Amino acid sequence: MVRQYQQFNVLTPPSSPKPFRLQLIDGGVSYKYEQSQIADSQSPYSLNTCCDDRGALQKRPGQAEVYDTTLGAGAVHYIYDYKLLAGTTKRIIHHGTKLYTQTGTTQPIEIYSGVANAKGVAFTFGDVWYYIDGTNFIQYNGTTAAAVVGYAPIISEARTPAGVGTINESLNLMSNSWRDSFNGNNSDTAFTLSYAGLSTVTVTATIAGVTKTEGTHFTVNRTTGVVDFAAGTSPHGAPATGTNNVIIQAEKTGLNDSTYIKKNKYAVIFGGANDTRVFLTGGDASTVYYCEVANALYWPTPNWFMVGSDADFNTGFSVMYDQLVLLKQRSISRIEYVGSTTMDFASYPLNSTVGCDMPYTIQTIDNNIVFCNSYAGAFVMTATDTRTEKNVAPLSGNINGGYGRAGLLDETNANLLLATSVDWDGKYIICVGSNAYVWDYALTPFSYTGKASEDEERLAWFVWDNINANCWLVDDGTCYYGDRDTGLVQELTPAIFSDNGVAINSYWKCKLLHFGLPEWEKHISDLYIRTREAGNVALTVTFYDRKGAVLSTKTATSKSFSWDYFSWDLFTWEAYSVPPTLHFKPKVKKSVYFQFMVSNNEVGQNLSIMDLEACYSLTRKTKG
Numbered sequence: 001m002v003r004q005y006q007q008f009n010v011l012t013p014p015s016s017p018k019p020f021r022l023q024l025i026d027g028g029v030s031y032k033y034e035q036s037q038i039a040d041s042q043s044p045y046s047l048n049t050c051c052d053d054r055g056a057l058q059k060r061p062g063q064a065e066v067y068d069t070t071l072g073a074g075a076v077h078y079i080y081d082y083k084l085l086a087g088t089t090k091r092i093i094h095h096g097t098k099l100y101t102q103t104g105t106t107q108p109i110e111i112y113s114g115v116a117n118a119k120g121v122a123f124t125f126g127d128v129w130y131y132i133d134g135t136n137f138i139q140y141n142g143t144t145a146a147a148v149v150g151y152a153p154i155i156s157e158a159r160t161p162a163g164v165g166t167i168n169e170s171l172n173l174m175s176n177s178w179r180d181s182f183n184g185n186n187s188d189t190a191f192t193l194s195y196a197g198l199s200t201v202t203v204t205a206t207i208a209g210v211t212k213t214e215g216t217h218f219t220v221n222r223t224t225g226v227v228d229f230a231a232g233t234s235p236h237g238a239p240a241t242g243t244n245n246v247i248i249q250a251e252k253t254g255l256n257d258s259t260y261i262k263k264n265k266y267a268v269i270f271g272g273a274n275d276t277r278v279f280l281t282g283g284d285a286s287t288v289y290y291c292e293v294a295n296a297l298y299w300p301t302p303n304w305f306m307v308g309s310d311a312d313f314n315t316g317f318s319v320m321y322d323q324l325v326l327l328k329q330r331s332i333s334r335i336e337y338v339g340s341t342t343m344d345f346a347s348y349p350l351n352s353t354v355g356c357d358m359p360y361t362i363q364t365i366d367n368n369i370v371f372c373n374s375y376a377g378a379f380v381m382t383a384t385d386t387r388t389e390k391n392v393a394p395l396s397g398n399i400n401g402g403y404g405r406a407g408l409l410d411e412t413n414a415n416l417l418l419a420t421s422v423d424w425d426g427k428y429i430i431c432v433g434s435n436a437y438v439w440d441y442a443l444t445p446f447s448y449t450g451k452a453s454e455d456e457e458r459l460a461w462f463v464w465d466n467i468n469a470n471c472w473l474v475d476d477g478t479c480y481y482g483d484r485d486t487g488l489v490q491e492l493t494p495a496i497f498s499d500n501g502v503a504i505n506s507y508w509k510c511k512l513l514h515f516g517l518p519e520w521e522k523h524i525s526d527l528y529i530r531t532r533e534a535g536n537v538a539l540t541v542t543f544y545d546r547k548g549a550v551l552s553t554k555t556a557t558s559k560s561f562s563w564d565y566f567s568w569d570l571f572t573w574e575a576y577s578v579p580p581t582l583h584f585k586p587k588v589k590k591s592v593y594f595q596f597m598v599s600n601n602e603v604g605q606n607l608s609i610m611d612l613e614a615c616y617s618l619t620r621k622t623k624g
Contacts, residue, residue, distance in 0.1 A: 017515070021611070022510075022615065027042035034512075036072055036518075046462065048504050058608050066489040078131070078482070080122045082140065094120060095108075112146075118135075121265055123278060127138070127141075137491065153300070158244060163191075170300035172299055172301070178315055180193050185239075186241045193248060198251065207246050212235075263283035265281075265282030268319060285313050291303070307346075312355070313357075316362045327359075333602045351387070366441060377496075399431040421472070422474060431468070435465055438464060439461050503601050506607040507599035519621055521592055524586045524614060525586070528583055538605060541553070543587075
């Protein structure tokens, strides 16, 4: 009799898997994909973190008030470090309707009153600081601040007393005054000016370099615009014969409109190969104005041109080499100096689909123009030589928002349009409302491969809160911002780990981990987190089940003596010679996925993660 044996398939127990190790936690946040699909080094939820120069996770810089007493309610509109050729620096602050100077940690000192209570634009030109606030044009030389008095151009020369001459300079948009240069003939005493209907402002005259006074050396018929040297109370008479030896200055009310210049919002220094002119825009929809060479007091009436459609507003400038790039709400153009014997600035379209309607987000990062718009996020300009839709690449795919996680494009439109930015410490920081979105370009520089999605997905972005910046300033590596709501200036300080003595709530949540084995349930037995070598760091770790519910919360403290973040409350003489490792027992069982969050919300304490390791075993295959 032959026996038949029944064969059974017995499930072979899996071999013990190697621990999961995450050596780098420098990927920033990613809202673009579902939580299990992002990179291991990325986080679906992270707040107030950044990376040090070795790629280890830590808290963002803290904040400290630069001076103690607020200037009052309302935003700080502008901060500027005015550096004089003599080597001194004057820090200027615009708050409310006043300009102040401020040094070190001392209280600001008022230097000018009567500024518009609105954001302005500043520039230094010819060793003088200028400020345009939409209503006023102000200058400051380091000692005195005053309203700009426009240059009075000599609009005619070799002019006969009867008023026939040759055209010289153009009128000045910033002035209702002008000068006529006459040839005296030793017989005529009546000199006819270029314009009649003069204002009541005193007419001045210079004959052969000698100043003559109205009422003393001559009289003026303001209706006809005739100056008569035959009348007066002092020696007078026909000017001597000469070429351009009689120069007369007068004013006519309404001759020019200075608001064309004063209402502009954006400025840049440019001149082609040399930075010889100031360019302004943002006052009229598509108009660009530029001053005379090396003279910010002279804005000739012909010195303007329009770029593109009035329906597409100009929103800012950026200079790349010898080209001026003009950003508009929905497009980008470039401006070049093309003059030879005559000066001319020609504009050419660069991109007609992407623009910048967030004007204060424009920065130059690694020699590339970076900017944002409210409809698609952050972008980088990769080329300025030809018109193509591929010369602008997206940057912010990881933080625009998605999969139930609100991001940059979920901010209110009003806050997006008022967003500000700064380039500091290898980071491009965009402040929208009280949130900041931070691209660490030193850690993950942009490189163009032509694959836009991949290029932006590898960029490390971080999210910060409680940053309320209406304007920014970087001076000698230190970053400052003017508050949107109070008359205070804040300094970002990496070493303090608090905001004016208040704890910074910082956390980092790992991706939804399945360790490459999504078909197996697992038992997570141990989690090891290695921190930086620093004293008194408490890390709270929260563990979640597969549905996102909290399973448990555990806190571990690394007590190592250090003067860097010293606190008597956590004082110990114990010191580590190597970075300490904190051990947690998750006790997560029968779970396909593993997820935890590390947090710290203590004053003066860092959230520090250098790397981590999770030990687990496989229990059974999932039922499907």
